[in-house]
Amino acid sequence: xDPAAAxxxxxxxxxxxxxxxxxxxxxIFAAYISGSFRNPEQAPRVFANVILGFALAExxxxxxxxxxxxxxxxx
Amino acid sequence: xxxxxxxFEVKRLVPLHLGGLDVSYTNSALWMxxxxxxxxxxxxxxxxxxxxxxxxxxxxxxxxxxxxxxxVGDNVGEGGKKYFPFILSLFLFVLGCNAVGLIPYSFxxxxxxxxxxxxxxxxxxxxxxxxxxxxxxxxxSFFAPKGVPIxxxxxxxxxxxxxxxxxxxxxxxxxxxxxxxxxxxxxxxAGFVIMVGILFGWLPLIFTSAFFALEVLVACLQAxxxxxxxxxxxxxxxxxxx
Numbered sequence: 001x002d003p004a005a006a007x008x009x010x011x012x013x014x015x016x017x018x019x020x021x022x023x024x025x026x027x028i029f030a031a032y033i034s035g036s037f038r039n040p041e042q043a044p045r046v047f048a049n050v051i052l053g054f055a056l057a058e059x060x061x062x063x064x065x066x067x068x069x070x071x072x073x074x075x
Numbered sequence: 076x077x078x079x080x081x082x083f084e085v086k087r088l089v090p091l092h093l094g095g096l097d098v099s100y101t102n103s104a105l106w107m108x109x110x111x112x113x114x115x116x117x118x119x120x121x122x123x124x125x126x127x128x129x130x131x132x133x134x135x136x137x138x139x140x141x142x143x144x145x146x147v148g149d150n151v152g153e154g155g156k157k158y159f160p161f162i163l164s165l166f167l168f169v170l171g172c173n174a175v176g177l178i179p180y181s182f183x184x185x186x187x188x189x190x191x192x193x194x195x196x197x198x199x200x201x202x203x204x205x206x207x208x209x210x211x212x213x214x215x216s217f218f219a220p221k222g223v224p225i226x227x228x229x230x231x232x233x234x235x236x237x238x239x240x241x242x243x244x245x246x247x248x249x250x251x252x253x254x255x256x257x258x259x260x261x262x263x264x265a266g267f268v269i270m271v272g273i274l275f276g277w278l279p280l281i282f283t284s285a286f287f288a289l290e291v292l293v294a295c296l297q298a299x300x301x302x303x304x305x306x307x308x309x310x311x312x313x314x315x316x317x
Contacts, residue, residue: 048146048303051296051299051300052300052303054296055249055296055297055300056249056300058253059245059248059249059252059253062248062249062252062253062256063248063252065252065256066248066251066252066255069255069259073080
C-alpha cells in the first residue's frame with residue numbers, strides 16, 4: 001500500500017477514539033441529570049465532580065485525535 | 076484555504092543566542108508575557124483600594140481567589156495551605172494563556188506540548204519530592220492498595236506504578252490536546268465560511284460562533300481541571316491512605 005494512503009487511513013482509524021469519548025461524556029451528564037432530578041438539593045455539590053469527570057472523559061478521546069494529527073502532520 | 080495548523084507556528088521576534096542555545100523571544104513568549112501581565116494587572120489594580128466593601132473589579136478578584144482557596148481546602152486539606160500560592164499562580168497562568176489564545180490572530184502558548192509538559196513535569200517532580208520528603212520510603216506503599224488479595228499484587232503494583240508515572244503525560248496532553256483541537260476546529264469551520272460562499276456561508280458562521288462560546292468554556296474548564304488535578308496529586312502525596 002502507498003505509505004501516504006496508509007497514513008490517511010491510520011489517522012481516520014485513530015479518530016474512532018472520539019466515539020468512546022462521546023459515550024463517556026453522555027454517560028456522565030445522563031447520570032448527573034437523572035441524579036439531580038431525584039435529589040435536587042445535592043445537585044450543586046457534585047457539579048465539580050461532573051466537570052472533572054467530563055474533562056477526564058473528553059481527554060481520552062483527544063488522545064486519539066492527537067495520534068491522528070501526529071500521523072497527518074508530523075510523521 | 077489557509078492551513079489550519081498555521082496558527083501554531085512559533086516565530087522568532089527578537090533573535091537571541093546564549094552560548095549554544097536559541098533563547099529567542101518568540102511570539103509564544105510574547106503572549107505568555109501578555110497573559111501574566113493581564114493577570115497581574117487584574118489582581119494588583121483590582122485590589123488597589125483594599126476596600127472593606129469590594130467594588131466590581133475587587134469583587135471578581137476576591138471571587139477568583141476564594142474559589143481556588145476553597146478548592147485547595149476541599150481537596151488537599153489543612154496541609155495544602157502552604158501550596159496554595161503555587162496552585163493559584165498555576166491556575167491563573169494557564170487561564171491567562173488559554174484566554175489570550177481566544178483573541179483572533181493571537182497565539183495560544185498552551186497549544187504547544189512543550190509548554191504544558193514543562194508545567195506538568197514540574198508538578199509531578201515536585202509532588203514526588205514532597206511525598207518522599209514527608210513519608211520517606213513509606214510512600215512506596217501508595218503503589219500497593221489496601222485490602223487487595225496478595226495474589227493480585229504482582230499484577231496490580233505494576234499497573235499502579237505505570238499509572239503514577241504516566242501522570243505528567245496525561246496532565247500535559249489533556250490541556251494541550253484540548254487547546255489544539257479547539258483552535259483547529261474553529262479555523263476549519265471559519266474556512267468553510269469562505270468555501271461555501273455568500274449563499275450558505277451564514278450556516279458555518281453560526282457554528283463558528285457557537286464553537287467559540289464552547290471554547291471560552293473549555294479555556295476556563297481546562298485551567299480548572301489542571302489546577303484540581305494538581306490538588307489531587309498533592310493530596311495523594313500529603314495524605315497517604317487517608
